Amino acid sequence: MYRIVRKKKLTANVTQMEIEAPLVAKKALPGQFIILRVDENGERIPLTVAGYNREEGTVKIIFQVVGSTTEMLDEKKEGEYLRDFVGPLGVATEIEGLKKVCVIGGGVGCAIALPIAEELTAAGAEVTSIIGFRNRENVILEDEFVKSSKKLILMTDDGSYGQHGNVTVPLKEMLEGGEKFDRIIAIGPLIMMKFVVAAAKPFAVPVTVSMNPIMIDGTGMCGGCRLTLVRDGKRITKFACVDGPDFNGYEVDFDEAMSRSRSYRGFEEKEREKTCRLFGLQQN
Numbered sequence: 001m002y003r004i005v006r007k008k009k010l011t012a013n014v015t016q017m018e019i020e021a022p023l024v025a026k027k028a029l030p031g032q033f034i035i036l037r038v039d040e041n042g043e044r045i046p047l048t049v050a051g052y053n054r055e056e057g058t059v060k061i062i063f064q065v066v067g068s069t070t071e072m073l074d075e076k077k078e079g080e081y082l083r084d085f086v087g088p089l090g091v092a093t094e095i096e097g098l099k100k101v102c103v104i105g106g107g108v109g110c111a112i113a114l115p116i117a118e119e120l121t122a123a124g125a126e127v128t129s130i131i132g133f134r135n136r137e138n139v140i141l142e143d144e145f146v147k148s149s150k151k152l153i154l155m156t157d158d159g160s161y162g163q164h165g166n167v168t169v170p171l172k173e174m175l176e177g178g179e180k181f182d183r184i185i186a187i188g189p190l191i192m193m194k195f196v197v198a199a200a201k202p203f204a205v206p207v208t209v210s211m212n213p214i215m216i217d218g219t220g221m222c223g224g225c226r227l228t229l230v231r232d233g234k235r236i237t238k239f240a241c242v243d244g245p246d247f248n249g250y251e252v253d254f255d256e257a258m259s260r261s262r263s264y265r266g267f268e269e270k271e272r273e274k275t276c277r278l279f280g281l282q283q284n
Contacts, residue, residue, distance in 0.1 A: 002036075002085040005058050007078045010140040013065045014108055015074050016050070021085045022057030030115040031093030031246055033212065034059065037084040038072045045069050046241060048212050049088060050111040051118075059085075062111035062140070090245050093185065093208070095119055100126045102174075102181045103149070104167050104196055106188020107133060110141050112210055113187045117148040126150050128181075130170055132192070136161035167192060168199045175203045183208060186249065194254035207249035211240035211257070226260075228253040 006018040024034060033048040051060035065074050076082070093116050095101075101120055105113030110131050120127050129149040133139050135158045145152050153170045154162030163170065171184070186196040187210040200207050211227055225240035229251040238244070 001081040001083065003081050004076055004078050005056075007076070010062065011138055014062065014138075014140055015065070016060065016062045016111075017073075017076075018053075018058045018060050019082065019085055020057060021059050021087075024085065024087045025052045025054050025057050025059050028052045028059060028088040029092035030095075030119045031112070031210065032088035032090045033241075033245065034061070034085055034087030035089065036061075036073075036082055036086070038069060038076065039083050042072065042083065043069050044084070046089070046212075048112045048210075048245070049115065051115050059087075062108065064108045090241060091243070093119075093210075093246055095123060095125070098123075098125050098182045100180065100182050101128070102171065102184045103127055103129045104171065104184065104186040104188070104192075105129070105131045105145075106167060106186075106192040107138065108140070109188030109192075109210070109213075110145070112212060113185070114141050114144055114148065116185055116187075117145065121148045121150075128174070128179075129153070130155065130167045132156070132167040132188070133161075134158065166195070168195050171196065172199050175200065175205070181205050184249075186210070187212070189213065190254055190258045193249065193252075194258075197249040197252075197254075201250065208246050209249040209252060210245045211247055211252070212245045227257050 003020040004017055005020050008016045010016050028049045033046045035044050035046050037044055047061045047063055049059060050062040063070050065071055103113050103117045117127050117129050127149045128151045129145045130153045131145055132155040135156050139161055142154060155165055155167055156162050184200050184205050184207045186193045186207060190213055193209040197207050226237055227240060229236045229238055230253060231251050
């Protein structure tokens with residue numbers, strides 16, 4: 001059993017938890033993920049490590065309430081326990097040798113981008129962070145990004161906070177203005193990562209994307225996170241949870257990945273509706 005040490009609401013439907021899991025905290029690295037079960041009858045879900053404290057033995061997770069399991073997880077209180085908390089899993093984000101990096105996070109994907117920005121800064125790299133949200137109410141982790149970035153650009157789709165527009169707007173402006181990056185690391189909705197790759201392509205800047213959004217089981221057994229890479233004209237099948245979650249953005253078939261992810265939407269909505277009825281909650 002794994003104790004919830006701290007719990008904090010970041011927005012109306014995004015929650016941060018710190019879980020007592022010393023063995024996981026000892027080995028965790030940015031970009032990796034854990035698998036948890038809320039109770040003995042619960043499903044396994046993968047969540048990316050959003051931070052860790054090796055001395056305290058805690059691991060930070062940040063999740064958006066979107067389905068049945070995250071609804072049940074969000075009902076847990078400080079001092080209560082999770083049934084399972086396994087990890088770290090997946091391949092850590094490669095940062096060795098990088099001197100100047102643009103880290104881009106979209107929505108709750110910023111929870112994954114932040115520890116990468118922190119690790120890069122700690123390693124002496126110059127980090128420019130671009131974080132994007134729908135509106136002011138959805139903004140998370142702004143202060144943390146300020147501390148871990150030489151430059152922070154915050155975007156909102158409706159212009160209610162920061163600059164108006166999506167994350168590719170300042171990225172294009174910087175690249176067109178002659179800004180050079182060793183790498184761009186993008187984490188967020190699939191459509192956002194697709195357009196980040198498209199914006200960077202004319203400038204031949206290497207782009208790493210996290211395919212965490214398509215992971216379901218986290219072990220490679222279900223096949224739900226399979227994706228197609230196009231490499232040297234050949235189509236190659238990979239699994240986000242086993243081979244990733246990080247991949248070369250120029251190789252990912254985003255259209256196929258987006259099409260496959262939409263196929264689970266109906267099932268997820270029905271399961272969340274059942275859970276909301278169980279807890280007497282109103283769906284957002």
